Amino acid sequence: GNTEVQAGGFHTAAIGSDGQMHLWGRNDYHQVRGKPELKPGITWRSVAAGSDHTAGIASDGQLYVWGSNQYNQTRGKPELEEFLTWRSVAAGSLHTAAIASDGQLHLWGYDGHDKRVTGKPELKAGVTWQSVSVGREHTAAIDSDGQMHLWGRNDYHQVRGKPELKPGITWRSVAAGSDHTAGIAS
Secondary structure, X not given: OEEEXXXXXXXXXXXXXXXXEEEEEOOOOOOOOOOOOOOOOOOEEEEEEOOOEEEEEEOOOOEEEEEOOOOOOOOOOOOXXXXXXXXXEEEOOXXXXXXXXXOOEEEEEEOOOOOEEEEXXXXXXXXXXXXXXXXXXXXXXXXXXXXXXXXXXXXXXXXXXXXXXXXXXXXXXXXXXXXXXXXXXX
């Protein structure tokens, strides 16, 4: 059986119980058959499927991204990537986000406002992250204190349409769709 499955824009990625990655669907940007040739026996811990690209974290914590690079979403990874190991990854339409093992959030690709996204988001210093999800042109993340942060394109209130809730609410989960965001509060 599969241990994880992710539906991208036009393809699907899954990790089997044996740690092997399985990809199927449209392959016009090599998002399915462009998986990097790696050492024999490599297994996968996590996978993310974007519109036209795929990202995976191998069992050794290394991050691999392949497919369309039209918006730098596959090759704009942090410069020190070879020294980092990764905890989670999310792939959207035009950008990619990943949380390193030290809890730092990294973004690369395009934010929908005619500029590239690179590096860490400009938020308060010392923030570490527990989860991230990316939509078409926006990002949603939950920090280690359970606070939700949203940034990026906002033409459908996907960023600033968060419900006004009682102070002190914490979040357990967040999911960014193409043009909307949903979360589960604790």
